[in-house]
Amino acid sequence: MREYIEAIAESCRKLIISKPATKQEEYRKIIVQKKETFFQMEKYTDKQVFHENLSVEELETALEELMQNHFRQLNGFDIEAEHILLVSKKGVPSYKKKKLQNAVNETATHNRKKNYLLEEGKVIPPLVDMGIFTAEGKIVRTMYDKFKQINRFVEIIDDYVKDCKKEKLHIIDFGCGKSYLTFIMYYYFTEVRKIPVEIVGLDLKKDVIEKCNQAAKKYGYDTLHFELGDINGYKAPFPVDIVVSLHACDTATDFALYNAISWDAEMIFSVPCCQHELNEQMESEKLHLMTRYGIIKERFAALTTDAIRANLLECCGYKSQVLEFVDLSHTPKNLLIRARKAKISKEHKQKLLKEVDAMCEEFQLKPLLYGLLQVDEGRNTDAFRTGK
Structure with missing residues (x-):
């Protein structure tokens, strides 16, 4: 069912969810409209209408839950076709x-510009x-997938x-690294959202840092600079x-998350990779x-690693989500932790920490x-002690 929902959510501008599974359902129907x-x-209940704004990932999760447990029909409409998802009583x-x-009949160019x-x-x-992009700002035809990513x-x-x-x-x-997305972030904040930013990129490769600083200077990105250094023990300049x-x-991801928590950062965006730590520890008789x-x-250990990270972030006062993210250099999908x-x-x-403890005990893990x-020795110690 998930693949149908992803296809519908990706392409449709309007969705109608109907045919409640039982007479006891809270809502009679649900209408979803794509905004910018x-x-x-x-x-819709019998007497009221409730509104909620969702990202595409949140919508996909909500649709899957609604269609599995509460409704029997989903109709989605794009500019050319109607998509119909039906769920039997079984x-x-x-x-x-x-x-x-x-x-x-809208052109592909119009659609692309409208949605991004x-x-x-x-x-x-x-x-x-x-x-x-070409020098004129047009999408190179063979790079459209990269542009979407x-x-x-x-x-x-x-x-x-x-x-x-x-x-x-x-x-x-x-x-x-080569900082492709770092430069895009800077453009997004300063040119799209009109929010002044100061960004520091950190990496262990000296030649990469030098090239990135040269590029930032070339673009006129005056408050973006790059430093050579290790994530573990890094001291933020602001x-x-x-x-x-x-x-x-x-485990470099763990040090990055730990630094973010220690600094009391407002937001965290992390795409972990190469999760070897727990794979080497993992054992269970049961x-x-x-x-x-x-x-x-290997795959179970990677998923376990990121599930534990997401739970620990919540234990430290962050609302966490784990989303799907497509790497710019490869086709496989990664997970992105957003908090x-x-x-x-x-x-x-306490509930989430007990889940982590149970997993660690069962598989002999020490994340x-x-x-x-x-x-x-700071505020996080108290949070963890009261959680147990």
């Missing part, structure tokens, strides 16, 4: 697509140098930043609002099935991030 940067959901989904008789935060037709220097990354950030009230943001980008960590390898086969153990400071009850923290937080 989000989806607006209208939920929970079996079926999907069909039929062409609309009065389909609107980074607009085609504007000269965006980093995209030109990456070969995604970059916009998706910007949308993930925009969901959190669009309501930001701060006059200026301070950002640390750990393990920035109070940090946002921490970004894209593909910091293995659930040996998950560790018997090498490839399954924002929030008021989280002591009871919820680095957990250990760093346990020995912290």
Whole structure:
């Protein structure tokens, strides 16, 4: 069912969810409209209408839950076709697509410009140098998928930043590498959102840092600079609002998250990779099935690593989400952990910490991030002690 929902949510401008599974359902129908940067959901009871704004990932998750448990029919409409998803009483989904008789013939260029935060037709220097835009700001035909991926990354950030009230943001980008997305972030904040930023990119490769600083100077990005250094023990030059960590390898991600928590950063965007730490520790007699086969153990360990990280972030006062993210250099999909400071009850923290403890006990795990937080002499120590 998920693949049908993803296809519908990706292409459709309007959705109608109908045929409640039981007479006891709270809502009679739900209508979803695509806005410029989000989806607006209208939920109808017999007497009232409730509204909710969702990102595409939140919409997909909500639709899956609604269609699995509460409704039997979903109709989605794009400019050419109607998408119909039906769910039988036994929970079996079926999907069909039929062409609309009065389909609107819009050009692909119009659709692309309409839906993206980074607009085609504007000269965006980093995209030109990456070969995604021509010198005139047109999308290179063979690079359209890359353009969509970059916009998706910007949308993930925009969901959190669009309501930001701060006059200026301070950002640390750990393990920035060649910094393609760092330059795009700078453009997005300064040119699209009109928010002044100061960004520091950190990496261990001297030649990469030199080239990135040269590029920043070339683009006129005066408050973006790059430093040579290790994530572990890095001292921020300013109070940090946002921490970004894209593909910091293995436990480098843990140090990045720990730094973000220690700095009390408002937002965190992290794409972990090469999660080897728990794969080397993982053992279980009761659930040996998950560790018997090498490839399954490797994938399970990676998922376990990021699930624990997300839980620990919530224990430290962040509302966490784990989203799908497509790497710019490769086709496989990664996970992106997105977190924002929030008021989280002591009871919820205790529940999530017990989940982590149970997983660690069962598979004999000692995650680095957990250990760093346990020995912290600051506010996080109290949070973890009260959670147990």
